[in-house]
Amino acid sequence: MNDVTFGYKDLFTSNLPAAGPRFGGFPPFYFIGGNNDPTQIPSEKLAASAADVIRRDGHLLAIYNMGLGPQGYPPLRAFVADKLSRHRGIKATADDVLITSGSGQGIDLVSALLVNPGDTVLIEEFCYQGAINRFRKLGAKVLPVRLDDEGIRVDSLAETLASLKAEGVTPKFLYTIPTIQNPTGSILPLDRRIAILALAKEYGVPIFEDECYADLLWAGGAPAAFYGIAPEQVIHIGSFSKSLAPALRVGYAVADWSVLSRMIAGKSDGGTGALDQMVIAEYFSKHFDDHIASLSKVLEDKLDHMVEAVEREFGTSVQIFRPQGGIFLWLKLPDAVDVTTLVKPAADAGLVFNAGPDWACNGGEAKPYLRLCFAMPDKATIDAGVKTLARVCHEQTGIPAFGDNVKR
Amino acid sequence: MNDVTFGYKDLFTSNLPAAGPRFGGFPPFYFIGGNNDPTQIPSEKLAASAADVIRRDGHLLAIYNMGLGPQGYPPLRAFVADKLSRHRGIKATADDVLITSGSGQGIDLVSALLVNPGDTVLIEEFCYQGAINRFRKLGAKVLPVRLDDEGIRVDSLAETLASLKAEGVTPKFLYTIPTIQNPTGSILPLDRRIAILALAKEYGVPIFEDECYADLLWAGGAPAAFYGIAPEQVIHIGSFSKSLAPALRVGYAVADWSVLSRMIAGKSDGGTGALDQMVIAEYFSKHFDDHIASLSKVLEDKLDHMVEAVEREFGTSVQIFRPQGGIFLWLKLPDAVDVTTLVKPAADAGLVFNAGPDWACNGGEAKPYLRLCFAMPDKATIDAGVKTLARVCHEQTGIPAFGDNVKR
Numbered sequence A, B: 001m002n003d004v005t006f007g008y009k010d011l012f013t014s015n016l017p018a019a020g021p022r023f024g025g026f027p028p029f030y031f032i033g034g035n036n037d038p039t040q041i042p043s044e045k046l047a048a049s050a051a052d053v054i055r056r057d058g059h060l061l062a063i064y065n066m067g068l069g070p071q072g073y074p075p076l077r078a079f080v081a082d083k084l085s086r087h088r089g090i091k092a093t094a095d096d097v098l099i100t101s102g103s104g105q106g107i108d109l110v111s112a113l114l115v116n117p118g119d120t121v122l123i124e125e126f127c128y129q130g131a132i133n134r135f136r137k138l139g140a141k142v143l144p145v146r147l148d149d150e151g152i153r154v155d156s157l158a159e160t161l162a163s164l165k166a167e168g169v170t171p172k173f174l175y176t177i178p179t180i181q182n183p184t185g186s187i188l189p190l191d192r193r194i195a196i197l198a199l200a201k202e203y204g205v206p207i208f209e210d211e212c213y214a215d216l217l218w219a220g221g222a223p224a225a226f227y228g229i230a231p232e233q234v235i236h237i238g239s240f241s242k243s244l245a246p247a248l249r250v251g252y253a254v255a256d257w258s259v260l261s262r263m264i265a266g267k268s269d270g271g272t273g274a275l276d277q278m279v280i281a282e283y284f285s286k287h288f289d290d291h292i293a294s295l296s297k298v299l300e301d302k303l304d305h306m307v308e309a310v311e312r313e314f315g316t317s318v319q320i321f322r323p324q325g326g327i328f329l330w331l332k333l334p335d336a337v338d339v340t341t342l343v344k345p346a347a348d349a350g351l352v353f354n355a356g357p358d359w360a361c362n363g364g365e366a367k368p369y370l371r372l373c374f375a376m377p378d379k380a381t382i383d384a385g386v387k388t389l390a391r392v393c394h395e396q397t398g399i400p401a402f403g404d405n406v407k408r
Helices: A043-062 A074-088 A103-114 A130-138 A154-166 A190-203 A257-266 A274-317 A339-348 A380-397 B041-061 B073-088 B103-116 B129-135 B153-165 B189-204 B257-266 B274-315 B337-347 B379-397
Strands: A097-100 A120-124 A143-147 A175-176 A207-210 A234-240 A253-256 A319-321 A328-332 A368-371 B097-100 B120-124 B141-145 B174-176 B209-212 B235-237 B251-254 B319-321 B327-330 B369-373
Touching: A043 A274, A043 B041, A074 A097, A074 A234, A074 A253, A074 A274, A097 A103, A097 A257, A103 A130, A103 A253, A103 A257, A120 A130, A120 A154, A130 A143, A143 A154, A154 A319, A175 A190, A190 A207, A190 A253, A234 B337, A253 A257, A253 B129, A274 A319, A274 A328, A274 A380, A274 B274, A328 A380, A339 A368, B041 B274, B073 B097, B073 B235, B073 B251, B073 B274, B097 B103, B097 B257, B103 B129, B103 B209, B103 B235, B103 B257, B120 B129, B120 B153, B129 B141, B153 B189, B189 B209, B251 B257, B274 B319, B274 B327, B274 B379, B327 B379, B337 B369, B337 B379
Parallel strands: A120 A143, A120 A175, A175 A207, A207 A234, B120 B141, B120 B174, B174 B209, B209 B235
Antiparallel strands: A097 A253, A234 A253, A319 A328, A328 A368, B097 B251, B235 B251, B319 B327, B327 B369
16 A cells, blocks of 8 residues: 555654554563563463353343443442552552552543643653653643652652742642662662652642552562542552453552542543453452562562673672562663764664653753663573673774773 | 541642542433343353463463564454445455454544544534544544435535535544444445445545444345445444454454554554453354344344333333434423423432433534433333333323323
8 A cells, every 4th residue: 555645644643653663572681661570470370260251241241341430340349449458558458549550540530630831840850751741741840850769859848849939839749759769779768758758748839759660579579658648638650461461451440539530531531441440350350469579579680680780790880779579670871971872873773762851851861871771681681681782882982992891 | 448538639630531430330211322131142152262272372371462563453353344245235354354442442542543632523413422422532623414314315415525625624534433323323224335435436425334233234235335346445343342342352354554654653552451352252263143033132122112112101202213223212302392391300210211411413414313222221110111201201291191192
């Protein structure tokens, strides 16, 4: 078919994103994307759960939302409320939960509720690219709050809120990933959570809490979620993409009914896929705690493997931010390195990574940073990939200097 | 939680849809919504299909889009291409198919591609409410093309295109449901399809063809889809909501790559739910023809039952548009009746129906019309519901006059 004979292009709206290319498969060293470890998908148990739940509730598939309303499959909402209570210090019932088509839809729904063009929103200075892009697409002014090794610096938030107030500006929310911050991997301590909630209350700014990695924690655990401490001030979202599988498109939101009811009204997708919801509910109602304990152990082992590879290949040329859970590793190269210059030569060598500037409020401040995802590749791929990255980096910048590769 | 203590409401954007109420279940006579017959869900076979496909491909769930790219699960795309070739006269391969999260997402993606505020789009004068609303939400001017018992009147389309051209306006597309038109239930004959394609080509207007009911045909069958006749002029969408189950959120689009590649770029949901896709692919690859043959038979029998009930209760006061497939029945009451006045008293009696004005380009022209969905309710519910509707209508309007209820 030849699109020149019929002029769709003359009819397209302005400002369309670029057309996608044909999918050509992943490159050998695929260190981006919130993917999980394929060996950790419990296919046999999922198959059994799917068969059980379809035999029991399959007839309900004939009806939109299974005839059970737009908040999502009730057994899944009950499971979410239960696991949040047991793991995240959150008191909620199934009625407080909205199932979403991935947590990205949660971000979209909350943004649609709160962000007019020109509004200000606060984010962590280094932040999930998908959130930054979504807020900007709606015309928001996105302002950074500074981070240190433990997450948001309370002094930076206080300063920002005060100076905005002096200008007459109330930010629409503070978007934060307090538990396994993306991309820095930190866990915000309890005292900071309490201090931030006090500031947020004083200035009338809701906290938009994204906990999509909080199920994957190493031994240290994490303090209660913001929502667990002060539910009336917080819109909480989460996901099953990281705890189970991202190809299942299921997340959730927990919020006051004044917010949740409006998110439901904005959710125009005819419901979240029923089988994805049913199978997660059936499997996780029985196996959640075992599953995340086992998965977290595998992920921490892979992280250690990647950290060793990075130390081996980059030596003293790299600062490593070892995360306390999750699926990604944040790294800083010397200030002289601009990682954006590595993107193309790395791709030519079969390697993709997240350049720091794409994961920062002010891209220019993140030029020496990069993010590597370690959950999907196996250990041999991690070894070969990190070696390739070091070689490309050396060829482009002289860093790491070969011979400098000593254990720090 | 008390939302007065924390002022979300002051922060909400303007023009939000009204907050949803708590879901309270369906009323007894639920004659709206594209639901299917719960007794026709093949739960046992779906359970077996789910177990089989998860055992085989479950490990791929660890990766966004199963690592297979954003067009959707390849076995499902191959199935779509095959069934369109065997049933709808469409030559397409899996590469020409994009899986969508319901056909509603297909409408959203095509609209985003083509509709700027102020643009004109053409629709059938009586038309799917969800499409009308989506086009209007984007700021489109929505103009009607007249219908008769066989669908779009070619003379009306010719006249509309000519008069728009005289004003210098090229409509962005003609949105049409040619096969089981929603809500009138007609099937557009082949000669009209050919004439409409010729007109559309002459004026440079793409055809946006929605075939979400075309799998559910009675014995007469249907001519080839618009896309089958002139693929370069047509964007084709379809759905599994009607042929299998609407709680599964899976539809598809077939279009020239210049269009499809941009729809993919606009699809920001992280993929369509994988289990919904996998189970449909596995089940329908083996059972599609048997499934739709059996389902169509059951639906036609229910339709006949509803038609009898309508004739029994409304007698000569109703004009019945018996559909040639699908899940809904379009009715016309005498011109004196404004069905919008029946909505509230019917709801009070436990009955919901689609008022004609909600399914029309110019609501005022559809006041005596209504749509009743027959797939979900059982026969006893259909009988009691139609009787209730006739009683409510009589109480409000004197129509049907009791005693007038003779077989036409």
